[in-house]
Amino acid sequence: xxxxxxxxxxxxxxxxxxxxxxxxxxxxxxxxxxxxxxxxxxxxxxxxxxxxxxxxxxxxxxxxxxxxxxxxxxxxxxxxxxxxxxxxxxxxxxxxxxxxxxxxxxxxxxxxxxxxxxxxxxxxxxxxxxxxxxxxxxxxxxxxxxxxxxxxxxxxxxxxxxxxxxxxxxxxxxxxxxxxxxxxxxxxxxxxxxxxxxxxxxxxxxxxxxxxxxxxxxxxxxxxxxxxxxx
Amino acid sequence: xxxxxxxxxxxxxxxxxxxxxxxxxxxxxxxxxxxxxxxxxxxxxxxxxxxxxxxxxxxxxxxxxxxxxxxxxxxxxxxxxxxxxxxxxxxxxxxxxxxxxxxxxxxxxxxxxxxxxxxxxxxxxxxxxxxxxxxx
Numbered sequence: 168x169x170x171x172x173x174x175x176x177x178x179x180x181x182x183x184x185x186x187x188x189x190x191x192x193x194x195x196x197x198x199x200x201x202x203x204x205x206x207x208x209x210x211x212x213x214x215x216x217x218x219x220x221x222x223x224x225x226x227x228x229x230x231x232x233x234x235x236x237x238x239x240x241x242x243x244x245x246x247x248x249x250x251x252x253x254x255x256x257x258x259x260x261x262x263x264x265x266x267x268x269x270x271x272x273x274x275x276x277x278x279x280x281x282x283x284x285x286x287x288x289x290x291x292x293x294x295x296x297x298x299x300x301x302x303x304x305x306x307x308x309x310x311x312x313x314x315x316x317x318x319x320x321x322x323x324x325x326x327x328x329x330x331x332x333x334x335x336x337x338x339x340x341x342x343x344x345x346x347x348x349x350x351x352x353x354x355x356x357x358x359x360x361x362x363x364x365x366x367x368x369x370x371x372x373x374x375x376x377x378x379x380x381x382x383x384x385x386x387x388x389x390x391x392x393x394x395x396x397x398x
Numbered sequence: 399x400x401x402x403x404x405x406x407x408x409x410x411x412x413x414x415x416x417x418x419x420x421x422x423x424x425x426x427x428x429x430x431x432x433x434x435x436x437x438x439x440x441x442x443x444x445x446x447x448x449x450x451x452x453x454x455x456x457x458x459x460x461x462x463x464x465x466x467x468x469x470x471x472x473x474x475x476x477x478x479x480x481x482x483x484x485x486x487x488x489x490x491x492x493x494x495x496x497x498x499x500x501x502x503x504x505x506x507x508x509x510x511x512x513x514x515x516x517x518x519x520x521x522x523x524x525x526x527x528x529x530x531x532x533x534x
Binding site: 220221223224225226227228229230231232254255258259331332335336339352355356360364367368369370371372374375376378379380381382386390394 | 466469470473474477478479481482483485486487488489490491492493494495496497503506516517521524525527528529531
């Protein structure tokens with residue numbers, strides 16, 4: 168929670184400062200463009216934090232606990248999925264010990280940035296367009312943020328999902344071994360499964376986006392109502 | 399009028415509250431999107447409206463609202479990500495297996511079964527701790 172609040176503050180500040188700067192110093196008419204630029208910058212800077220955290224997350228999620236129990240003796244160092252971690256901290260510690268601090272912060276950073284920038288731009292533009300539409304009034308105070316948030320989450324994920332899958336495949340590799348770069352992985356994926364291969368696992372990701380946004384908006388509303396000064 | 403708009407987020411046109419979708423925030427998941435009062439003022443200024451936005455009381459309110467939305471966004475985000483986490487795990491499993499061309503790919507149901515049989519509910523939440531520390 169503390170870490171998250173710190174990260175939020177960075178993103179918040181970047182977004183806020185960029186918007187203020189654009190309003191006073193740049194001759195841009197379109198609000199959506201301003202929002203997209205601010206979101207892009209926030210996305211770019213948050214990538215540096217998102218990348219190491221998602222690296223640990225992906226290693227945790229990709230591990231195959233039952234398989235490694237069976238093959239404990241012929242443990243294959245080259246296959247990252249044969250490594251098992253009891254918890255997130257152990258995973259991070261193992262990563263730092265075997266691949267180094269540099270790998271923790273840099274392994275997959277480039278592809279994370281490539282994913283984050285369009286994500287944030289799509290997100291802001293989608294939400295902005297929806298919020299200004301007549302649906303906002305029809306849906307009302309409660310339904311609008313839920314529905315628009317979920318839709319914006321989808322708008323953010325669908326176009327950037329291929330970048331996400333490449334990012335996962337980059338980060339799941341052991342950086343000590345010879346690795347494939349994002350371009351090689353893209354080529355390999357395309358050869359093996361065509362365009363369809365870039366959308367494997369999209370369905371649960373979209374369910375996740377909808378559930379996440381709905382739950383978050385709901386809790387956010389409750390907390391804000393508790394904190395909001397009484398007029 | 400300003401008080402009634404605390405928590406209002408900038409992307410939405412509030413038009414000095416006459417169409418009052420004031421509680422429709424851009425993105426509570428990310429507290430940093432939730433600009434509250436400060437953004438409300440900006441929303442008005444963007445649209446060229448007047449807005450009596452610069453008194454010190456309002457600045458204080460703005461700071462309080464910003465802190466509130468930061469906090470609310472953090473709580474909401476952490477809970478939201480936690481609840482949705484199993485779907486993220488399923489997505490990652492599918493992505494990883496799609497990268498291994500030598501393997502026959504398991505479908506969604508098979509993946510759910512495998513995780514459940516091997517580790518139970520815990521298997522769906524591997525890595526949730528580190529992820530909840532940031533909400534993306």
